[in-house]
Amino acid sequence: MKSQELYLRSNVIAQPLFQGWYAWAYLIAPATAAMNIEGRHVKIMQSYIQAPMIHAAACKDPKMTGGPFMDYGGKRLDEVKALLGSTLEEQGYMVALSKAIKELTRMLKQEAKGYSIESLYEKVPDILRGYVELFYDLSNAPGFRFIEPLLYHSKYYNEAFQSLSLSLIDSDHRPFVLSTPVLNDADKISINLPFRDKALDEFFMMNRIPRSFEDICGMLDIVPEQQELFRSFFTEEEPEPYEKYTGEGARLRYFGHACLLLETADLSILADPVISYGYDAEVSRYTYNDLPDVIDYVLITHNHQDHVLLESLLKLRHRIRHIVIPGGGGGSLQDPSLSLILENIGFTNVIELKEMQTLKMKGLNITGIPFLGEHCDLDVRTKLAHLVEINNKKILFAADSCNIEPNMYRLIHEITGDIDVLFLGMECDGAPMTWLYGPLLSEDLPRDKDHSRRLAGSNYQRGVDIMNRFNFSEVYVYAMGMEPWLKYIMAYEYTDESNPIIASNELLNTCKSRGIRAERLFGEKEILYKTKPVLV
Numbered sequence: 001m002k003s004q005e006l007y008l009r010s011n012v013i014a015q016p017l018f019q020g021w022y023a024w025a026y027l028i029a030p031a032t033a034a035m036n037i038e039g040r041h042v043k044i045m046q047s048y049i050q051a052p053m054i055h056a057a058a059c060k061d062p063k064m065t066g067g068p069f070m071d072y073g074g075k076r077l078d079e080v081k082a083l084l085g086s087t088l089e090e091q092g093y094m095v096a097l098s099k100a101i102k103e104l105t106r107m108l109k110q111e112a113k114g115y116s117i118e119s120l121y122e123k124v125p126d127i128l129r130g131y132v133e134l135f136y137d138l139s140n141a142p143g144f145r146f147i148e149p150l151l152y153h154s155k156y157y158n159e160a161f162q163s164l165s166l167s168l169i170d171s172d173h174r175p176f177v178l179s180t181p182v183l184n185d186a187d188k189i190s191i192n193l194p195f196r197d198k199a200l201d202e203f204f205m206m207n208r209i210p211r212s213f214e215d216i217c218g219m220l221d222i223v224p225e226q227q228e229l230f231r232s233f234f235t236e237e238e239p240e241p242y243e244k245y246t247g248e249g250a251r252l253r254y255f256g257h258a259c260l261l262l263e264t265a266d267l268s269i270l271a272d273p274v275i276s277y278g279y280d281a282e283v284s285r286y287t288y289n290d291l292p293d294v295i296d297y298v299l300i301t302h303n304h305q306d307h308v309l310l311e312s313l314l315k316l317r318h319r320i321r322h323i324v325i326p327g328g329g330g331g332s333l334q335d336p337s338l339s340l341i342l343e344n345i346g347f348t349n350v351i352e353l354k355e356m357q358t359l360k361m362k363g364l365n366i367t368g369i370p371f372l373g374e375h376c377d378l379d380v381r382t383k384l385a386h387l388v389e390i391n392n393k394k395i396l397f398a399a400d401s402c403n404i405e406p407n408m409y410r411l412i413h414e415i416t417g418d419i420d421v422l423f424l425g426m427e428c429d430g431a432p433m434t435w436l437y438g439p440l441l442s443e444d445l446p447r448d449k450d451h452s453r454r455l456a457g458s459n460y461q462r463g464v465d466i467m468n469r470f471n472f473s474e475v476y477v478y479a480m481g482m483e484p485w486l487k488y489i490m491a492y493e494y495t496d497e498s499n500p501i502i503a504s505n506e507l508l509n510t511c512k513s514r515g516i517r518a519e520r521l522f523g524e525k526e527i528l529y530k531t532k533p534v535l536v
Contacts, residue, residue, distance in 0.1 A: 004212065004236065006235065008204070008234060012168060013311075016311055016314060019090070023310055024309075026305075029148070030148075031101060031333055034095070038098035038099070041087060049080060054069075066490075080183075104124055108142040112134070112136070114136070130147075152340060159196070167188040171279070178305070187229070200314060205318055247265065250263060253524070253526050254478065257486055259274045261286075262390065264391055267363065267364055270316075271397050273313060282484075283483065293319060301371065302382060303380075304400075308341075320347075323350050325339060326383050337382075367386070368385075368387075369396065369398070371398075371401045395423070396419050398423060398466070400427065400455075401457065403462035403465055422475045424477060427492070428500050432454055433445065459503045475517070
């Protein structure tokens with residue numbers, strides 16, 4: 001007798017984990033993983049164990065949102081102690097790697113004085129020897145780079161610590177993932193497979209392609225005592241088929257934050273995929289069910305956790321034909337290779353795009369536009385805005401680009417000419433540098449310097465300058481982290497008095513006074529461009 005075929009429910013969440021913590025790109029790259037284990041995970045767990053009620057109180061205070069506070073209400077101490085113990089035991093070699101990176105930084109600062117650097121290779125910490133190249137820049141400041149492919153072939157990249165936590169989700173609330181590990185619960189199932197495993201693609205395909213329960217249990221090694229809960233993740237009900245766009249021109253849909261789906265009758269482009277799940281909620285939104293079966297191009301603007309969301313990318317991997325990323329990642333600690341990160345978790349279709357380089361296809365051009373700011377003045381090259389020319393329409397996805405040097409856009413305009421549509425992030429406060437990059441620092445950064453270097457996008461004046469350069473007919477403010485389902489990765493709390501709201505309101509009013517269509521996007525939005533296709 002043939003087994004009944006089932007579909008994966010639309011509200012099954014698969015959280016990618018590394019040693020019990022939510023996996024983001026900096027937990028894949030070996031060097032940044034080591035620094036975050038020592039400088040973030042261990043510190044937060046130790047702090048929680050020492051003062052759990054301080055963490056509980058902080059998590060209730062909107063002013064503390066996004067801080068290094070574990071969101072377990074002061075409870076589950078024994079589990080946190082156990083996780084800390086297993087981390088120190090099983091990740092001791094990663095903690096040692098982190099300490100060696102700091103030691104190397106200090107050694108170069110003290111001993112590299114402009115003379116030949118060759119003799120200093122003998123003073124590189126033993127566990128780093130062979131994995132780094134030492135150098136001077138042209139101002140004689142010393143530095144080093146990782147030979148990253150070698151790290152991925154070493155013990156410092158261990159897929160055994162990768163897993164997925166499966167459960168059902170029915171609300172927008174999730175703890176902030178950079179400060180709260182995912183502990184085991186009765187309603188969760190842990191899948192201990194490396195992220196590159198193709199069995200995960202077979203599992204996620206079940207959103208639209210049914211298969212037998214026995215098959216998927218076998219593929220994911222679901223033990224008998226887990227099968228009752230696992231069965232609740234599936235349904236016999238066939239999902240509604242996706243309605244592909246077949247009209248003239250293009251259809252653009254806003255999925256929240258910086259996630260945009262641009263479709264023509266022939267192509268689909270998805271920018272910075274951060275997708276919500278399907279469940280009843282107050283704020284209407286598009287979900288995974290509103291994505292096409294085949295996504296021709298995924299565009300990534302930069303390597304922050306709200307733009308490179310592994311949770312969404314792994315779920316969509318089997319649908320993606322090409323993933324276009326910024327060229328960069330020269331081995332620096334703060335800028336790990338995004339191509340190596342993606343390739344090591346199973347993506348075989350990565351295209352690196354450089355500044356002002358254009359991918360040319362029939363009916364579509366994608367040009368990489370330089371992206372300044374939002375990276376705390378660090379030397380980070382893995383960042384690009386995207387100019388998409390499709391069906392005779394020019395659309396700029398600028399993400400969190402901060403217009404700190406207006407002359408750059410003057411020079412870009414001389415090449416691109418005017419552009420029709422702008423999507424611009426205006427989170428112009430931004431977190432201080434140490435919020436994201438703190439674990440990578442070898443020395444403490446003074447508070448005043450830390451707060452002067454921020455993860456901030458354009459303010460009103462900078463946004464207006466971009467707008468004036470390109471004569472846009474439409475301007476949309478996005479990438480603000482306002483949607484409630486984004487709080488677990490963004491941790492933003494806005495009021496009407498918040499600077500990003502005031503600045504974006506001022507920009508929108510200026511646009512409207514000039515007859516420019518303008519809107520700050522929230523939740524979901526559909527825009528139709530009914531132009532006759534022009535093929536190039």
